[in-house]
Amino acid sequence: MKPNILVIAGHDPSGGAGIHADIEAIQALGGFASTLITGLTVQNSQNVRGFRLTDIGLLQQQADALLDDMDYQAIKIGMTGSVAIIDFIVCLLKRLPGVPVILDPVLAAEAGGSLAQESLAEAMLEKLAPLCDVMTPNLPEAQALSGQTSVTDCG
Template identity: 40%
Template structure:
């Protein structure tokens, strides 16, 4: 762990969730809850609440570049979280700037599959993500359906298949992979385990399942919590371990909130109110 002598700062590059539970809003709340100053680049606007996504407006790639360069020209960024990027030109633009600036501590949450199972990204966007951003990532955080899309394969159905797919994902260029196992035996197990995989080691990280419908934004929150840990100087293993504890507590406290009539958010500020 490095010594943090100045304000830790993280950047989120993602879509805006008007309902406040996921995307940019969840990321900034998570950064704040974990003692990190948050900055943002908005890649898309959504009209959504706890029940539906009614409309999506993609931000033009040139304006995304303007946002990103303007932040980087003035503010030191210690870690970056990247969420859903729906267009190939957006992915290419962001990757080009990240390479040019030689930025590290990049956590990529490859949001590509809706809860319904429908693909959210066209094939050309998946190809661009695989080609442009995976090799720049310090860590990628796919769930099982997203891992399958990235690998153009069937979804893993057991722990050994998760391990095989983690190695295949690592071969695509990221320094480490966190394969989230929440979809594995979802209805029959009291626990779910994630697999943290790198060239040096494979580590299973179990967590208990929590019975609640209020899980909107959990993937965004976990990946931004990991970025917050990296921004504060933690190594990948410690950042993931801390983030897992944070998201588990946030889900446990989710039912204390009364937000909307659908799938509500987790409680990002459970330690305070």
């Protein structure tokens, strides 16, 4: 049986990152990915032009439907985008005790452009990071999370 991984992240329409890339990586490793899409980005392979976050009520309905149907062997979190979505994810993780959690603290796109609202790094550290088993920040994200640079400088 394939391990079932719940992926909570944004969608990159260019396919280079986000949910699209997570699904490909999980499938390549023999797993099955279920997804909660936190937001849609307006981007290409060069930069991010904008993003729109998913309504919390819709995320909650999707999460309830998935949890009613499936068990998860791991959770992978990518772009959260807002403190409200972090709060939603924290509540969701409390419903899945013992499931390993990987956090890729996406604050900006590698190609350039912010993927976060203000105060996100602080909320991520205070609320979400303590519930995660592994964090995989890139250097700019690690610097922002440690207070060495701002989120808008990431990328």
